[in-house]
C-alpha cells in the first residue's frame with residue numbers, strides 16, 4: 053500500500069495555521085506563561101525515563117490542536133500503519149522501511165513479500181552475539197594465536213556514524229577492546245588510524261550495505277595491504293569480517309562467506325545501527341548492552357505507534373519542527389546535548405535528518421513550493437555556550453533548540469552534575485526570558501556607572517528572549533535510554549516526511565557528486581580530459597602540476 057500523497061499546504065489545518073501564526077507571532081513566551089501559569093504541565097510529556105517539556109515553544113493550545121489536525125489531514129495515522137507493517141513506502145527504491153523490525157521481539161510477525169522476517173533477523177542477532185562473545189572473551193584469536201585487542205570499523209555514512217556515535221555515547225559501558233573508525237577516503241586519516249596497530253591483534257570490520265562505496269572499498273583495500281605486509285595472505289580470513297547485503301562483492305574482496313554478517317535492503321543506511329552494522333557496538337560494549345539499546349528503541353517505537361498524537365513525543369516534536377520551518381521561516385535547528393558523551397549525536401542526526409528530509413520533489417514527483425528538511429547542527433553544552441550561543445541569544449535568526457540532559461551522571465560526581473545541569477536549565481530560561489531594557493539599566497546602575505556609560509552600554513546588553521527551546525530530560529545515560537532517544541528522532545523524521553509529502557528513505561542527492569568524482573578520478577589517473585567549467589578546469593590544472 054502506497055503512502056498518502058497530500059500536499060500539506062492544501063489542507064484546512066494549514067490555512068488555519070497560517071492565520072493563527074499571524075496572531076501568535078508577536079506574542080512573547082513570557083506573556084504565554086503569564087496567561088497560563090500551568091502551561092508547563094499542559095505541554096509536557098512524561099514517558100518511562102523521559103520528561104519532555106515543550107512548553108518553552110511559541111505555541112498555545114490552538115497551535116497544538118491545529119498541528120494535530122494537520123497530522124490527521126495528511127493521514128499520518130495511516131502512514132504509520134503502512135510503515136510498521138512493511139509496506140513499500142520507499143517507493144523510488146521499491147523497498148519497505150523496516151529498521152523497526154530489527155528491534156522487534158522475535159515472537160512477533162512482520163512480513164515482507166509474505167515472509168516473516170523476524171526469524172532471519174534473530175539468526176543474525178545470534179551470530180552477532182556469538183561472535184562478540186568469542187572476541188571479547190579472547191576465545192577467537194588472531195593468526196598468531198593472540199586474542200584481539202583492537203577493532204577497526206571501516207565504513208562511511210550510516211555504516212560509520214551510528215556505530216561511532218553509539219560507542220562514544222556509551223563509552224562508560226565499554227570493555228577492554230579498543231575501537232577505531234576509518235571512514236573518510238582521506239588517506240591521512242586511514243594511515244593515522246593504522247599507525248600503532250598490531251596486525252596480530254587487530255580485527256577489521258568492513259561495513260558497507262552495498263559493498264560498492266568508493267571510500268569503504270579503498271580503505272578496506274589499504275587496510276588489507278597494510279595487514280598483509282606483516283601477515284601471510286591466508287591470515288586475512290581470520291582478521292577481516294564484513295557487514296553487507298552484497299555477498300557477491302564481499303567474497304570477491306576476499307572475505308569468507310562465514311565471516312559475513314548480512315543485512316537486508318529494507319534497512320536504510322542511516323537507520324542501520326540496529327542491524328549487524330552495529331557489530332562494532334556489540335564488540336565494544338558487549339551484546340547485552342547492544343540488546344538493551346534495541347529494547348529502548350522498541351519501547352519508543354511502541355509509544356510512537358500506539359499513543360494518541362496529543363501525547364506522542366515524536367509526533368509533537370516533528371510537528372513543532374514543521375511549525376517553525378514552515379510558518380516562522382526558521383531554517384535551522386540546534387541540538388544541544390548536555391553530556392560530553394553525546395558529542396557525535398548532532399553529526400549522526402545531521403545524516404539522519406538531512407539525508408532523509410532534504411528533498412524538493414513531492415511523493416507524486418512534482419516540485420515542492422514550501423520548505424522541507426531543516427538544517428541540523430549542534431555541539432554539547434556547556435562547550436556550545438562558549439562557542440555559538442551568542443548568535444542564538446542575540447543574533448538575527450530564529451533557531452529553535454533542543455536541550456537533552458540527564459538527571460543522574462554516570463560517575464556520580466554531584467558537584468559537576470549540578471553545575472552542568474544548572475547551565476542546562478539556565479540557558480532555556482535565559483533564551484525564553486531574555487533581559488529587558490529596565491533590567492539592564494538597573495543592573496548597570498548598581499555598578500555605579502555614569503549615566504552616559506549606562507546609555508552607551510544598554511542596547512548591547514538587552515536580550516530580546518522569546519527563543520524557543522524544548523527540553524528532553526532523561527533519567528540516566530543508559531544503553532536502553534539511548535536506544536529510545538535515537539528512535540525518538542527516527543520517528544520524528546518519519547512524521548515530518550509524511551507532513552511534507554516527501555520520500556524520506558531515498559538519497560538520490562548523494563549520487564551526483566559520486567558520479568562526477570569517478571569521472572574526475574579517471575581524468576587524474578589516465579590524463580583523459582573532460583569538458584569542465586573554467587573554475588574546475590583551472591583547479592584541476594593546479595592540482596596536477598607536480
Ligand code: F6P
Pocket residue numbers: 208209210211259260261262263264265268321322407559562
Ligand atoms: O551517503 C550515501 C549513503 O548511501 C548513505 O545513505 C549510506 O549510509 C552510505 O552512503 C554508505 O553506504 P554503504 O553502507 O552502502 O557503503
